Amino acid sequence: MTHLTDELLDRAADGDTLAEADAEHLRACADCQANVERLRALRGRLASLPQTVPTEGDLWPKVHGAIRARRRRRLVFTSSVALALAAALLIAVVRIGNGPDAVPSGVETSAELAELKAVVPPVVVEAMAANLTIYDAALRELEAFAASERDNSDVQQRIEELRRKRAALLRLASNS
Amino acid sequence: MRRLTRSFILAFTALTAVSLAPSVGATQIRRGMAVDSNVVVKIWNPSGSLKLVAWDRDSLHVEGTGPKWAPFFFGGGRSGVKFGIEEEKTKGELPRVALVVYVPRASRVSAKTVDATIEAEGVSGYYTTVSGDIRVTGALRELQVESLRGASEVEVRAPWVRIMGGEGDATIRGSIEDLAASTVAGRLTADVTGAARARLETMTGALTSHVAVQANGSLELDSHAGTVELVLDPNARVDVDATSVAGKIDNQFDKRRPLPGRGGKGMSFAFATDPAGARVVVRTYKGTIVVKRGA
Numbered sequence: 001m002t003h004l005t006d007e008l009l010d011r012a013a014d015g016d017t018l019a020e021a022d023a024e025h026l027r028a029c030a031d032c033q034a035n036v037e038r039l040r041a042l043r044g045r046l047a048s049l050p051q052t053v054p055t056e057g058d059l060w061p062k063v064h065g066a067i068r069a070r071r072r073r074r075l076v077f078t079s080s081v082a083l084a085l086a087a088a089l090l091i092a093v094v095r096i097g098n099g100p101d102a103v104p105s106g107v108e109t110s111a112e113l114a115e116l117k118a119v120v121p122p123v124v125v126e127a128m129a130a131n132l133t134i135y136d137a138a139l140r141e142l143e144a145f146a147a148s149e150r151d152n153s154d155v156q157q158r159i160e161e162l163r164r165k166r167a168a169l170l171r172l173a174s175n176s
Numbered sequence: 177m178r179r180l181t182r183s184f185i186l187a188f189t190a191l192t193a194v195s196l197a198p199s200v201g202a203t204q205i206r207r208g209m210a211v212d213s214n215v216v217v218k219i220w221n222p223s224g225s226l227k228l229v230a231w232d233r234d235s236l237h238v239e240g241t242g243p244k245w246a247p248f249f250f251g252g253g254r255s256g257v258k259f260g261i262e263e264e265k266t267k268g269e270l271p272r273v274a275l276v277v278y279v280p281r282a283s284r285v286s287a288k289t290v291d292a293t294i295e296a297e298g299v300s301g302y303y304t305t306v307s308g309d310i311r312v313t314g315a316l317r318e319l320q321v322e323s324l325r326g327a328s329e330v331e332v333r334a335p336w337v338r339i340m341g342g343e344g345d346a347t348i349r350g351s352i353e354d355l356a357a358s359t360v361a362g363r364l365t366a367d368v369t370g371a372a373r374a375r376l377e378t379m380t381g382a383l384t385s386h387v388a389v390q391a392n393g394s395l396e397l398d399s400h401a402g403t404v405e406l407v408l409d410p411n412a413r414v415d416v417d418a419t420s421v422a423g424k425i426d427n428q429f430d431k432r433r434p435l436p437g438r439g440g441k442g443m444s445f446a447f448a449t450d451p452a453g454a455r456v457v458v459r460t461y462k463g464t465i466v467v468k469r470g471a
Contacts, residue, residue: 127324138400
């Protein structure tokens with residue numbers, strides 16, 4: 001079974017009329033339906049981006065949110081609506097460019113560990129470093145595989161699942 | 177004069193010994209109070225050991241030993257009690273304290289440690305540690321276990337169990353209706369009956385599932401790179417769907433052959449017994465899947 005291409009998924013998410021064969025596939029394929037739903041949800045989120053924009057770690061809102069809540073540190077853009085919209089647009093462009101499922105770079109992981117270090121004992125940071133290394137290696141492996149098989153929705157789902165699990169582990173660590 | 181000097185030295189030595197004794201000696205902890213049968217208990221014992229025992233009394237009792245300088249706190253009322261080591265007063269050094277706690281059977285305990293082991297008998301609750309081992313046994317209402325580095329061993333009869341591990345192994349036995357367990361690199365082994373829903377996951381750790389699922393139930397096994405062993409009883413009623421994106425599948429349950437995956441990568445294997453039963457889904461990225469016949 002050949003799934004819909006990214007372009008067709010985009011059009012379906014926009015509500016465009018698809019060719020009968022493609023529309024029929026979409027009606028019958030749960031994977032493609034899920035991809036269309038994800039695209040719509042992503043666009044909904046982008047459209048409703050707040051005028052308050054974190055300056056870093058935006059790929060990890062839950063994790064950073066939890067840590068920041070403890071630190072009571074908030075950065076707020078207070079300039080004009082136009083500036084906020086421009087910032088939101090910039091973030092949207094960067095996100096689309098990198099893909100929402102980009103693997104955390106070594107620098108990002110180091111930053112996460114540094115933030116953890118501020119709120120949990122060193123022994124937790126040490127344990128987390130070992131676990132995150134495994135997650136990041138797995139994510140890199142899956143990203144490489146996904147790049148060679150762009151229409152493989154199973155791999156995309158695995159990537160999203162791994163990212164969720166990684167975030168859950170970080171939450172667990174920050175509560176230790 | 178020599179006798180006087182000797183007496184002085186002896187007296188000085190004795191006084192020194194007496195004055196030092198409290199700071200290096202151990203202290204006994206013994207606290208107790210009447211509580212509601214469903215009391216909520218919170219315990220923080222970073223290092224040493226913690227043993228929890230359920231008893232059929234409406235009271236809570238704590239016994240323990242630790243260094244004299246261990247800043248132990250204890251407070252609360254009938255519906256909630258909180259006790260443990262005051263971390264702020266330890267100045268970075270964690271005292272090794274051995275605690276034994278007796279709680280009403282219907283209580284709900286939340287216990288946290290850094291490297292202290294946790295052992296619970298018949299006590300429902302939430303147990304979390306960084307590197308201590310956790311062992312829980314008995315009949316429970318619910319159980320949640322989290323350990324980043326330690327091993328978890330659970331042998332219970334419970335409707336709801338959640339286990340999250342990192343590098344340590346997790347071993348689960350007993351009768352559990354709703355089970356979810358995961359590790360990162362640790363081996364995950366489940367030998368469970370009566371499951372309505374079970375989900376077991378690892379990243380690189382080996383996973384062995386011998387889970388008897390109810391006919392209308394579901395079992396999901398997932399690993400990135402670990403070997404997944406699905407053990408099915410000969411009389412199991414199942415509808416199996418196994419896929420490895422880049423790994424192999426070895427069917428030792430019967431003579432059916434798994435199929436190569438798309439583009440020759442990976443393998444897939446699906447079969448259903450007659451009549452079909454529980455939905456069993458197995459997924460790996462590159463780990464080998466082995467389907468086996470149980471005893």
